[in-house]
Amino acid sequence: MPEDLSQLNGVLDAVGPRLKALRRQRGATLSQLSDATGISVSTLSRLESGQRKPTLELMLLLARVHQVPLDELVDAPATGDPRVHLKPxxxxxxxxxxxxxxxxxxxxxxxxxxxxxxxxxxxxxxxxxxxxxxxxxxxxxxxxxxxxxxxxxxxxxxxxxxxxxxxxxxxxxxxxxxxxxxxxxxxxxxxxxxxxxxxx
Known part of the structure; x- marks a missing residue:
């Protein structure tokens, strides 16, 4: 597998755990998130478990509800800067x-x-x-x-x-x-x- 494709798959594989962490951080259930986004509970569950790859449309909806920038949701490969940019x-x-x-x-x-x-x-x-x-x-x-x-x-x-x-x-x-x-x-x-x- 080409290195670029492998890196892209790694980024996409990390989206599910990140979505779950954001939802739990907000104290929201899958049902509540479904109501807020219009995305079905089963789709949200499959996204969080990594059984479904995220599409741009789904990511935009989730980024808006979680109130985070899209690039943070995807967490593009690190540029070498270890600092955490605080977002209260x-x-x-x-x-x-x-x-x-x-x-x-x-x-x-x-x-x-x-x-x-x-x-x-x-x-x-x-x-x-x-x-x-x-x-x-x-x-x-x-x-x-x-x-x-x-x-x-x-x-x-x-x-x-x-x-x-x-x-x-x-x-x-x-x-x-x-x-x-x-x-x-x-x-x-x-x-x-x-x-x-x-x-x-």
Missing amino acids: IERFGSTIVPLTRRPGGIQAFKHVIPPGSPAGEPRLQTHEGYEWLYVLSGRLRLLLGEHDLILTPGEVAEFDTHVPHCFSNPGPQPVEILSLFGPQGERAHVRARPASDPQP
């Missing part, structure tokens, strides 16, 4: 900044939650995955199953996202958190070495 997403009054750009596997995000957000009664949610979070600044309220916790800067939590959970900001200042999320339930392995330990 507004969701439920909070700002979410994706810090990684490859779909699948563990994803990193920075969340900025304004004071008093979200408004109203906490809405617990469940979904596939495993989450690790670190509070950078402010005070984060974490409702997790039967637990009602306040986390302060430097504190860490990790949990299976099948457990009902919700983040909110009860304080007068914005909360900033760093989170690692594994959509298939991967756990983030964090290793810390005391400063006094000798390096091997």
Whole structure:
């Protein structure tokens, strides 16, 4: 197979996992995405699983709904620049900044939650995955199953996202958190070495 054709197939093969990651990042179901795009659930499912190659028409519809440029959806071959160009997403009054750009596997995000957000009664949610979070600044309220916790800067939590959970900001200042999320339930392995330990 010519190198150019092989590279093109590689780009197209990566579209499915990227579409799935974008949809899950938005917290949308296939049915909701179908309603928003007019694309059938079965076609969306086949696109995400790689069983169907994306057409330009489908990609344009999905790029518009996901609010990303078409070239980002396709993720053309890397030019050698390793920097991630941050593109904040507004969701439920909070700002979410994706810090990684490859779909699948563990994803990193920075969340900025304004004071008093979200408004109203906490809405617990469940979904596939495993989450690790670190509070950078402010005070984060974490409702997790039967637990009602306040986390302060430097504190860490990790949990299976099948457990009902919700983040909110009860304080007068914005909360900033760093989170690692594994959509298939991967756990983030964090290793810390005391400063006094000798390096091997």
